[in-house]
Amino acid sequence: MKYYVTVGADSSLNGRYNSEIHGRIPADAFEVEADLYFQTISEADGIWSLQDGELVKRPFPSSTRNTALLIADERYRREASGVVVDGLKIETTRDSQALIASTGLSAVLDPEYRCNFKTVTGFVEIGAAQIIEIAKAVRAHVQACFDRELALLRAIEAGEYNDEMLTEGWPDSAAL
DSSP: OOEEEEEOTTSBEEEEEETTTOSOOOTTOEEEOHHHHHHHHHOOSEEEEEETTEEEEEEOOGGGHHHHHHHHHHHHHHHTTOEEETTEEEOOSHHHHHHHHHHHHHHHHOTTOEEEEEETTEEEEEEHHHHHHHHHHHHHHHHHHHHHHHHHHHHHHHTOOOGGGGGSSOOOOOOO
16 A cells, blocks of 8 residues: 655645555655655644655644634534535535445446435435435535635635635535
8 A cells, every 4th residue: 555645836735645545646646654644634733745855744823723723613514514416405414424425336336226315304215326416516515615724724824814714715505
């Protein structure tokens, strides 16, 4: 098993890849030791970036430690706010994301797959195509929340963050 990371134009870490999980590793990814890979996942008390060819963690500026935590809390809240797909209100909590991912896998493996799917308003019977559409919408919503969190953390790094930004720029919620 091999571990890779990618960095953005500003040299900050923006992607992690495990060769056994990810079928496609970006061309600009570089291999890192397993310990460092897992360290970048478990240590969220700073900003990981590439400096002089080495991946290092810099602490958040001392005045922004609580701000980074507020941003993560807001992302988590927005992540679980739900989405609407073809008029169906879909939960996007962590538990729901896992169930939707496994249902999506069943739909990919069997194009004839059907199930009774529980939405916010009750059960509906749906088929593989609609299951995949829901899974894609949920994944896009969650990724947009993480992308917004990263943008806010980069604004902190650049000294451009202000408190109003915490409530702006998130993906539209389904207002479930």
